[in-house]
Amino acid sequence: MIRYLYKQTLLSILKLLIFVSIMFFFIQIMMPGDFVDQFSISCNAACRENLRIQLGLDLPIWQRYFQWLGQLASLNLGESLNGQPIVDILKQVIPATLLVFFIGTIFSFMLGLWLGKVTAWRGSAWLSRSTTLLGLTLNTSFPPWLTWLFTYIFVRGSSFVVMGEVGGLGTVSFMGLDNLLWKNIVTPPSKIASYMVISFAFSAVLLYLIKSLVDSLMRKSTPGVIYLILMTGTTYGIWRYFGFAPFAMDIMHLAWIPLATYILLTFGETMMIMQSSMEEVMRSDYISTARAKGLPDSVVRERHAAQNALLPVVSRLVISLPYLITGVVIIESSLDWPGMGTTMWNALYWQNIPLVMSILLLVGVLSLIARLILDILSAFLDPRIRYGEEKALTN
Numbered sequence: 118m119i120r121y122l123y124k125q126t127l128l129s130i131l132k133l134l135i136f137v138s139i140m141f142f143f144i145q146i147m148m149p150g151d152f153v154d155q156f157s158i159s160c161n162a163a164c165r166e167n168l169r170i171q172l173g174l175d176l177p178i179w180q181r182y183f184q185w186l187g188q189l190a191s192l193n194l195g196e197s198l199n200g201q202p203i204v205d206i207l208k209q210v211i212p213a214t215l216l217v218f219f220i221g222t223i224f225s226f227m228l229g230l231w232l233g234k235v236t237a238w239r240g241s242a243w244l245s246r247s248t249t250l251l252g253l254t255l256n257t258s259f260p261p262w263l264t265w266l267f268t269y270i271f272v273r274g275s276s277f278v279v280m281g282e283v284g285g286l287g288t289v290s291f292m293g294l295d296n297l298l299w300k301n302i303v304t305p306p307s308k309i310a311s312y313m314v315i316s317f318a319f320s321a322v323l324l325y326l327i328k329s330l331v332d333s334l335m336r337k338s339t340p341g342v343i344y345l346i347l348m349t350g351t352t353y354g355i356w357r358y359f360g361f362a363p364f365a366m367d368i369m370h371l372a373w374i375p376l377a378t379y380i381l382l383t384f385g386e387t388m389m390i391m392q393s394s395m396e397e398v399m400r401s402d403y404i405s406t407a408r409a410k411g412l413p414d415s416v417v418r419e420r421h422a423a424q425n426a427l428l429p430v431v432s433r434l435v436i437s438l439p440y441l442i443t444g445v446v447i448i449e450s451s452l453d454w455p456g457m458g459t460t461m462w463n464a465l466y467w468q469n470i471p472l473v474m475s476i477l478l479l480v481g482v483l484s485l486i487a488r489l490i491l492d493i494l495s496a497f498l499d500p501r502i503r504y505g506e507e508k509a510l511t512n
Contacts, residue, residue, distance in 0.1 A: 125489060133478075133484075133485050136481050137477060137478050189478070194478075198471070198472075203472055210459075212307050212308070212310035212311035213307065213449075214456035215310075215314045216368075216376075217376050217448070217456065218442060222383070223321060224380050225384040226387050228387075229385065229387025230387055230427075232248055233389070233394075233395060234391060236248050236388070237391065237392040238395065249388070252385030255385050256382065256384075256385030260451065261451040264378050264452060267377065267378050268452070294370075298367055302364065304361075306368060313352075316352050320351040323351070375448050382448070387433075393429075401425075439480065446458030446461065457479070457480075460476065
């Protein structure tokens with residue numbers, strides 16, 4: 118098992134290195150000119166040359182590549198073109214992205230799971246077919262178009278449509294917050310956003326453990342809607358207890374637009390996979406036996422069908438995490454939400470290559486972690502995988 122995971126880790130790191138290398142050369146070759154050529158027009162030739170030397174743009178592309186790899190090996194992401202450490206920039210924008218991605222993924226997964234169970238259990242009823250069509254349409258929608266449509270329908274003419282602000286080479290910042298509320302607080306909104314994500318993650322894990330214990334004792338499955346309500350209430354209680362609830366709610370005043378768009382865009386895939394898995398499980402003999410015993414439909418659906426249909430859905434969720442992150446990036450850039458997506462497109466516009474590569478590297482690392490989690494789950498749940506790999510390694 119350890120040798121199998123060791124092999125998968127090395128392969129994942131190699132894939133990540135190939136990915137970032139391709140992106141490095143692709144961006145350097147495809148982008149016309151460089152930062153000095155396009156955005157220092159007012160400088161004379163000597164000024165441009167000095168600036169190019171200071172930024173390292175005078176070096177050959179292969180030398181810049183190995184220089185960047187050397188910084189990466191020493192866990193140093195370097196500096197942005199404006200001289201700000203990239204680590205500090207990422208600390209400002211990652212919480213906003215995680216706020217949408219983490220909360221949105223949980224709500225999207227629970228909503229898709231519940232709709233998939235219900236529609237598969239009810240069969241070909243008109244409501245099930247309509248729900249499936251809606252989920253399929255939203256899931257295959259172009260994210261910027263869906264973002265515009267959602268904003269146009271629900272918040273047209275409202276003060277809610279106030280997002281981030283792009284500040285040239287600087288990072289994006291929260292706009293539309295209550296100035297009177299934030300006037301006397303030292304903690305920046307990005308740090309409050311990180312507190313929000315941590316408290317939500319704590320509530321999700323705590324209530325999931327409690328839910329699992331209660332379900333095993335009561336021999337019933339707690340509905341996902343109740344779980345989401347309790348999780349939301351617990352999170353808000355944590356905000357109130359630590360005294361940052363007004364600031365968190367002010368951020369949610371802005372975050373609900375990208376959050377709702379992300380949920381609408383992603384719940385359909387979970388719903389359709391759960392439908393397919395449930396339909397396959399419902400044809401099993403033990404489902405017919407459970408019904409023959411006279412068990413209530415809710416018990417048969419939750420305890421027998423849904424639990425056995427859950428593994429393919431979870432596996433697909435882990436595989437889809439990199440693509441879900443990409444969806445968040447596109448939604449952010451469409452709404453100027455101050456996260457990694459808006460920052461990356463802003464950096465591309467200004468040809469701030471070190472910042473672009475750092476964000477792409479971060480997305481690659483998250484994809485690597487997601488893949489490793491899937492490999493571990495697969496190895497534990499299917500012994501044939503790890504034994505087959507170990508046998509191949511020993512031969």
